[in-house]
Structure formats: structure tokens, C-alpha cells
Amino acid sequence: MYALVDGNNFYASCERVFNPALRHKAIVVLSNNDGIIIARSNEAKALGIKMGTPTFEIKDLIARQEVIAFSSNFALYGDMSRRMMHIFEDFTPDIEVYSIDEAFLDFSGFKQIDLKQTGIDLRRKVLKYIGIPVSVGFGPTKTLAKIANRIAKKYMKNGVALIDTPEKIEKALKMTPIDDVWGIGRRYTRFLQHHQVQTAWDFTRLPDAFIRKNMSVNGLRTKQELLGTVCIPMAYHPEPRKAIRTARTFAQTKSSYDELAEAISTFAATCARKLREQGSAANLVTVFIRTNKFDKKNPYYANNFTLQVNATSSSINLIKAAKTALQIIFKKGLNYKKAGVLVSGLIPETHRQLSLFDDQNIVKHKRLMQTIDQLNNSAGVSVVKFAAEGNFPLLQAAKKHPASSNTICWYNAKQYQSYVYVIKK
DNA sequence: TCTGGGGTCCTAGGACCC
DNA sequence: TCTGGGGTCCTAGGACCC
Numbered sequence: 001m002y003a004l005v006d007g008n009n010f011y012a013s014c015e016r017v018f019n020p021a022l023r024h025k026a027i028v029v030l031s032n033n034d035g036i037i038i039a040r041s042n043e044a045k046a047l048g049i050k051m052g053t054p055t056f057e058i059k060d061l062i063a064r065q066e067v068i069a070f071s072s073n074f075a076l077y078g079d080m081s082r083r084m085m086h087i088f089e090d091f092t093p094d095i096e097v098y099s100i101d102e103a104f105l106d107f108s109g110f111k112q113i114d115l116k117q118t119g120i121d122l123r124r125k126v127l128k129y130i131g132i133p134v135s136v137g138f139g140p141t142k143t144l145a146k147i148a149n150r151i152a153k154k155y156m157k158n159g160v161a162l163i164d165t166p167e168k169i170e171k172a173l174k175m176t177p178i179d180d181v182w183g184i185g186r187r188y189t190r191f192l193q194h195h196q197v198q199t200a201w202d203f204t205r206l207p208d209a210f211i212r213k214n215m216s217v218n219g220l221r222t223k224q225e226l227l228g229t230v231c232i233p234m235a236y237h238p239e240p241r242k243a244i245r246t247a248r249t250f251a252q253t254k255s256s257y258d259e260l261a262e263a264i265s266t267f268a269a270t271c272a273r274k275l276r277e278q279g280s281a282a283n284l285v286t287v288f289i290r291t292n293k294f295d296k297k298n299p300y301y302a303n304n305f306t307l308q309v310n311a312t313s314s315s316i317n318l319i320k321a322a323k324t325a326l327q328i329i330f331k332k333g334l335n336y337k338k339a340g341v342l343v344s345g346l347i348p349e350t351h352r353q354l355s356l357f358d359d360q361n362i363v364k365h366k367r368l369m370q371t372i373d374q375l376n377n378s379a380g381v382s383v384v385k386f387a388a389e390g391n392f393p394l395l396q397a398a399k400k401h402p403a404s405s406n407t408i409c410w411y412n413a414k415q416y417q418s419y420v421y422v423i424k425k
Numbered sequence: 426t427c428t429g430g431g432g433t434c435c436t437a438g439g440a441c442c443c
Numbered sequence: 444t445c446t447g448g449g450g451t452c453c454t455a456g457g458a459c460c461c
Contacts (some may be wrong), residue, residue, distance in 0.1 A: 031447040188441085218452075255450095
């Protein structure tokens with residue numbers, strides 16, 4: 001048996017932990033730039049606020065304080081998540097961290113265990129030590145555990161549901177709308193409803209050939225999982241990412257190349273840092289930019305360009321490549337609303353092929369990056385960054401006074417069109 | 426009129442997840 | 444006025460190989 005455990009309204013619950021006065025209040029958590037709603041407490045859901053609602057659509061509710069809105073704080077949520085996962089590990093060592101707020105727990109080694117009681121204990125423990133309410137669903141496959149979790153959340157006062165017999169499977173499938181099945185998204189929901197499939201149970205009545213033809217092998221896996229046959233194995237140890245992406249929607253559009261280049265450089269540096277964190281190097285760098293897709297008055301422009309690089313995790317190399325790609329797709333006279341950098345073709349850093357042209361720099365870059373990472377990690381924030389990233393008011397001062405009191409090191413790496421400098425904490 | 430057979434690799438697009 | 448960010452997998456089709 002597997003359990004799916006997830007934090008109820010996770011981001012909203014995290015905010016609540018630190019402000020108990022918010023209990024029973026309608027609260028929402030907003031995206032980057034406070035653009036849309038990305039999490040809601042039950043009370044906010046009851047007000048009819050949907051996921052993804054643009055914030056401006058509920059600004060009256062916020063102004064009247066009927067809804068309390070928070071800007072997102074992902075550092076906090078990540079920390080809460082780690083602590084929550086740690087508690088899960090007290091119940092079984094075999095866990096798969098599936099997302100920031102949920103994990104699959106493998107209980108197949110526990111033959112004599114009272115799962116229902118285990119779920120209740122787990123819930124109580126997380127609530128006590130972390131302060132986050134969780135729901136626990138048990139099932140013989142991950143897909144059924146997901147369904148059990150939904151039932152736990154919706155109908156069970158103790159937050160725990162167990163699907164462990166053929167009778168319970170059938171009952172659970174019949175009470176689960178097709179769009180609540182893990183693996184069935186918007187498109188397939190529409191398609192299936194068109195074929196008179198309303199519930200998970202209806203779906204399991206479809207012929208395999210029909211599912212295979214219209215929904216690929218994944219659809220078939222979902223059907224088997226719903227019937228109790230494991231097709232989606234546990235992933236106990238996270239694989240290294242195959243692509244890493246950093247992108248932002250801008251609060252204010254950017255139209256000049258320089259402004260955009262600074263943003264792109266920041267994204268590239270972030271990608272580079274994430275690459276180093278997981279010990280990978282990238283062979284491909286993609287840059288994309290787009291204007292406001294909601295703007296009906298002006299023509300929409302979106303483009304991307306991918307450059308091949310010698311496998312690297314150096315911020316310097318990646319910033320340089322990203323800026324080159326940007327030059328190719330940048331068009332003057334447009335107001336850009338969103339931009340991003342994607343690094344892919346990732347390989348383990350240790351497998352990196354030495355190239356004739358850059359092996360001189362690899363060692364230098366490596367030491368520089370290590371030093372920068374150490375400084376930034378120990379400070380907890382970005383105290384060292386590249387001048388190409390811009391947005392650094394001290395840059396001008398540092399240029400004028402390389403040895404000013406708040407500057408302990410000033411390094412101008414002209415050949416990379418970038419600067420590195422270190423500010424005293 | 427009629428034009429082999431078998432394979433790999435890569436990419437874009439479309440589906441899904443949180 | 445104001446609309447998120449970060450991933451994965453599968454498939455079809457094209458390029459290319461012998």
C-alpha cells in the first residue's frame with residue numbers, strides 16, 4: 001500500500017503558521033509580482049475565488065479585508081516543506097517527495113500495520129510539530145492513493161482515507177469525477193466527457209485499444225492503476241533535472257535591449273547557480289522573450305533562440321551565451337512583458353568534455369563560481385552578482401571608488417563583458 | 426500505373442503534473 | 444491599469460544511415 005500525503009492549501013497554511021490570528025480567515029497567496037492567486041484557504045475557496053484568478057479581479061475583497069492577501073515567500077514554503085518531509089520519514093524510510101507539498105509513502109513492507117491509525121498519527125504529528133494540516137490517502141497504487149487523498153480531504157473529518165479492497169476501489173472510482181483523476185487534464189476531460197465518461201469508474205470501462213489510440217500509453221497506465229495494478233513505480237531518489245528554467249513576467253514592460261539583457265543575465269546566472277547545485281553542466285541555452293499576450297491593441301511578438309555551448313555551469317559563460325541569443329531575437333520598439341532562460345542538454349559536471357577553446361578557463365571559472373556560491377550561501381542572500389545583471393546601485397559607486405569602504409574586492413573581467421565585485425556584509 | 430526494408434536520432438508540439 | 448513559474452513524458456515526422 002502507498003500513501004499520498006499532502007499539505008492542505010499548503011502556501012496559505014504556511015502563512016497561517018506564523019500568524020494564528022489568520023485562522024478561519026479567508027487568505028490567498030499571490031504569484032510573482034502579485035499577479036494571480038496561487039493558493040487559497042478553504043474560506044477563500046468558499047468565497048468562490050478560483051486558482052489562477054488575476055489579483056485585480058478580487059481587489060475589492062482585499063480592500064475590504066474580506067480576503068487577506070500575501071505575496072509569495074518561496075524560501076519559507078521550501079523550508080516548511082523540508083521539515084514536513086522529515087516527519088514523513090519517521091513513518092517509513094521509503095518516500096518519494098513528489099512536489100513541494102506532497103509525498104508518496106511506501107508502506108508495502110509493513111504487513112501488520114494499522115494504516116488508518118498510522119495516517120491519523122502522521123497527521124497529528126505534522127500538525128503538532130509543523131503546524132500544517134495534511135490529508136492522507138492510502139491505496140494499492142499511486143493513482144488510487146491520490147484518489148483516496150481527495151476523498152480524505154473532501155469527506156473525512158480525520159483527514160485519512162483508505163482504499164484497500166475491490167469493493168472500496170469500485171466505490172471510490174464511482175464517486176470520483178474524471179477530471180479529478182491523476183493524469184487526466186483539461187483536454188482529456190473534455191474528450192472523455194464527449195464519450196460519456198463522467199467518473200473514474202466510467203473510464204475503467206473503456207476498451208484498452210480506444211484508450212491507447214487516443215491517450216497514448218499513459219492513459220493505459222492510468223486505467224491499470226485505477227484497477228489496482230501498479231504501473232507507476234516509486235521514485236525514491238530524485239533524478240537530476242533534465243532542464244532548468246528561470247523566467248519572469250515583468251511588473252513593468254521592458255523595451256530597451258539593455259534592460260532586457262540585464263534581466264536575461266540575472267536569469268542565466270540563476271540557472272547557472274541551480275546547475276551547480278545539482279552538479280550538472282548545460283550544453284544548450286535557450287532564451288525566450290514575449291510581449292504582453294493580453295494586450296489586444298499591439299501585435300504580439302514571441303520568439304526564442306537556442307545556442308549550443310561547451311557544457312558549462314559557469315555563470316560567466318551562460319550569461320554570455322544568453323546575451324548572444326537575446327541579440328538574435330530582440331526586436332526594437334516592442335514592450336516586453338516576459339522573458340526567460342532555459343538550460344538543457346544537461347550532463348553530470350564530471351563528464352564534461354574539455355574543449356580546445358575553453359579549457360584554460362574551466363579551472364578559473366570553477367574556483368570563481370565556488371567562491372561566489374560560498375559567499376552567497378553563507379550570507380543567505382545574493383551579496384555577489386555580475387554587473388551584467390544590473391540593478392545594482394552600488395555599481396556606479398564601485399566604478400568610481402574601487403576601494404571604497406564597502407568594497408573589499410573589485411574584479412573587472414572585461415573579456416567576459418562582466419564585472420564581479422564583493423561587498424562587505 | 427508500378428519505386429525496399431529496417432533502423433536511429435532529433436525536434437516540435439501537445440499532453441500532463443504541481 | 445492589473446493576468447505565475449517550473450517541470451516531465453510521449454508521439455509524429457523529418458533527416459539520416461546502411
